[in-house]
Amino acid sequence: MSTVTAPTQGAASQGAVGGSTPGSRKAPITYAVLGLFALVVFGLLGQPGSSTFSVSTRTDLFQITPIGVPSRLTAIVLALVCLGLAAFAALRAKEGRRTPGWVAGTFAAAFVLAFLTWAVAGESIPFTGLLQGTLFLAVPLVFGALSGVMCERVGVINIAIEGQLLAGAFLAAVAASLSGNVYAGLIAAPIAGVLVALLLAVFTITYAVNQIIVGVVLNVLVVGVTGFLYSTVLTVNASSWNQPPGLQRIAIPLLSEIPVLGPVLFRQNLIVYLMYAAVIVANIALFRSKWGLRVRAVGEHPRAADTVGIKVNATRFKNVLLGGAIAGLGGAFFTIGAGLAFGKEMTAGKGYIALAAMIFGRWSPKGALGAALLFGFAEQLRISLGIVGTGIPSQFMLMTPYLVTIFAVAGLVGRVRPPAANGTHYAKS
Template sequence: MSVAAPPQLGTGPGASPAASDRAPTSWKGPLTYGLLGTLALVVFAVLGRPGTSTFSVATPGDLFHISPVGVPSRLTALVLSLLCLGLAALAAVRTRQGRPTPGWVPGTFAAAFVLAFLSWAVAGESIPFTGLLQGTLFLAVPLVFGAISGLMCERTGVINIAIEGQLLAGAFLAAVAATLSGNVYVGLVAAPVAGLAVGLLLAIFTITYGVNQIIVGVVLNVLVIGLTGFLYSTVLATDAANWNQPPGLRRIAIPLLSDIPVIGPVVFNQNLIVYLMYATVVAANVALFRSRWGLRVRAVGEHPRAADTVGIKVNLTRYKNVLLGGAIAGLGGAFFTIGAGLAFGREMTAGKGYIALAAMIFGRWSPKGALAAALLFGFAEQLRISLGIVGTGIPSQFMLMTPYLVTIFAVAGLVGRVRPPAANGTHYSKA
C-alpha cells in the first residue's frame, strides 16, 4: 500500500505561489529613476543658476494669444526633482511588493525630468516651447516609420537590422526621382520602392536561404551605404542641377485645427509625410491587434509550427511583411530629402535606423509604443538644436551626445522587462 506524500507548504488550493514560481523582480527601473532623480536634485536644483526661465508658447496664427510663461529656475527644478524622487520611491515600493509599476509613472517621470532640465538650462533665457514641440514631431517622423517597419518584420519572426539601409535608399531614390521628374510626389512614390527592394533582398537571404538575419541586415546596410555613396560621388555631386535638386513638400495647414494654440501648429500644420505617419501608426495598430490578418501575423511570430498546422503559410506571410516593412521604411527615408527640402547627402540618415530599432524595443513591439519612443528620441535631438540656438553653458560635445544617451538610458534603464516574439530570428522550414 502506497502512502501519499504530505502536501508541501504553499502548494494548497488557496496558498500563494512558491517563491520559485514567481516572476523575477527587476530593480532596474526604480534604480534608474532614483539615480536620475538625484542627479536632477543636485545639478538642476542645488547647483542650478538663479534666474527666470521663460517659455514662449504662442505663434502668430493662433486663435488667441498666450503670453510667455516665466518660472523661477531653481525653485521649479527643486519641485520637479522632488517629484522625480517621489516617483522613484513609488516604483521601489511596488517592486518590493512584487507588483508592476503603473504605466503612467515612466511618462510622468520623463516629463518632470525634462522640465527640470529645461528650467536649469534656460535660466535667464527664453525658449520657444511650441517650436521645440514642432521640431520634436518633425525629427521623430523617420524614427516612427523605421520602428513600424521593424515591428512589421519582427512580428513574423524576421529581425530587420537593415532599416538604416532602407531609410537611406528611400532618401536617395526620392531625391533623384523628384529631381528628374520635377515633381515631388514622384519622389514620394519612388521612396517606398527603394525600401521594398532592400526588403526583398533581406527576405530572399533570410527566409528562402536561411542566412543569419542579423548578418544579412548589417551587410545590406553596408551595401546601401556604399552604393549610394558611389552614385553620389560619381553622378549626383558632379551634376547636382539635373540629379540632386529635389523640390520639397509644402506644409498643409488643416483649417481651424491648425489655429489651436500649441497643439495646432505642432500637429495640424505639417507636410504630407507627417500626415502619412499618423495614418501608418493607426493602420498598423488596428491591423496588428484588431484584425484577422494581424492575428495570423502574430501567430507566425510566436509559434510558426502551430501556425503552419492550421493552414497559415508561414514563409509567405513573412515575405509579405518584410516587403511591407521595407516599403514603410523607404517612405520614412523620403523625409530626409523631399520631406525636409534637402538635397541628398552621403550617409545622411546618420544612424537613425538603429535608433528606430531602439524605439521599436522601447515601445514593446507596439505601434503606439513605437510612436511614443520615437517622440522621446526626437525631442532629445530637437532639444540639442534649440539649446544650441539659445546659447546655454552646456558643452556642445555633450549636447551632440544627448540623443544617443537618451536612447541608451531608455532601452537599458526604463524599458523594463520586455519579451520579443518567441520565434524572432529563427528560420522556419517544414522539413
C-alpha cells in the first residue's frame, strides 16, 4: 500500500499550548490587560501581610519548611513579570513573528501566583494539596479531550463526549456494585463509551447525519436513560446496584516520597496511571507512527487518502469507537475512581469543558493534557480558597473555571485551525 505525505496540520498541531499566530495582537493585548489588572488589584490594592504556602506532607522523604512571602510586594513583582511578557509578545507581534508557547505558560504561572498571594494574604494554603486536587479534577477532562482528538483527527466532531463520560460513570458503578469487584467496573466503563460512540458512528458516518446534531441528541439520550434507571433501579435498590467499591491509591516506591511531585503524581489510583499512559501512547501514535499518519491524512484530505488505498470511512468508524472507549474510561473516574455512588448528571458538563481543552490544546494529546490541567486548577482553586475563607464572593469563584475556559479559547490560544475535513461527510466516488 502506498504512503501519504504527512499533512502540514499534523506538525502544526503539536505546537505548545498558547503559541500565538504570527503577527496576531490578540495575545499581547490580553496579557497587557490581565497584567495591569494584577498590578492594580493584586498588588497596589492588595492587603499587607504574609502569604504562606505549605509544600510538604507527612510521608515525604524529607520536610520542607512552609514558604512565607510578603503578599503585596510579591504580587507587584509577579504583575510586572506579566507586563514584561506582554511587552515581549507585543514586540514579537510587531515583527510578525510567533510568540513562543513558553510565554503563555510563564504568564499563566505568574498571574496565578500573584492571585494566590493576594487571595491568601495573612493565611496559609497547602500548595501540594492544591496540585493534587488539580490533577484529580483534570483526569476526566483529559480522557474526554483525548476522545475528541481521536475523533476530530479523522474528521468526526464528537459533541457526545458528555454522554460518553456519563455512560461510563453509570456502567462502572453498576458493574462494580453487582460484582463487588472494582475492576469489573473498570472494564465496563469503556464498553459503555463504545456503545454511545457506536450510535454516533452509525448515524454520522454510515447515514451522513449532521454530526453536531447527533452528538447533542446522544447527550440528551444518555442523560435521560441514566436518569430513568437511577430513579427506578439504583435508588430503589441502592445497596445492590449503586454501592461501588473504589480504586485504592497505589504509591510508587521512592517516587511517591519526593516532596510535591511524589504526592501529586505518584500516589494515585490506577485510572490516573492509565491517563499518563494514554497521553503518551496517543501522542506517539498520532505523530510518530504510520497509523497516525493515515489518521491525520483522513482528517485533512480524505479523498487523497482514499486514492492511496486508505479506507476513509472504516478509519473514521474505528477512531470514533476508540474515542468512545477512552471517554468511557474517563467516566469511570467519577464513580469507582473517586469512590462515589452514581448520581444523576454527575458529569456536570465536563464533556463540554473537555471539548474546550481539546481546542485549546490544538488537537494534540499533550496540548489537551496541559489545557485540562489548567481547567482543573481553576476548579480546585475555587474549592481551596473556599476552605481557606477569603473575602472573594463565592459566586465569582463558581464562575472561575468557566471564565478560564472563555479566556483560554478566545484570548490566549490565538488562531487555531482544526483538521480540514472536520465535520464533513465522505462518500467514495
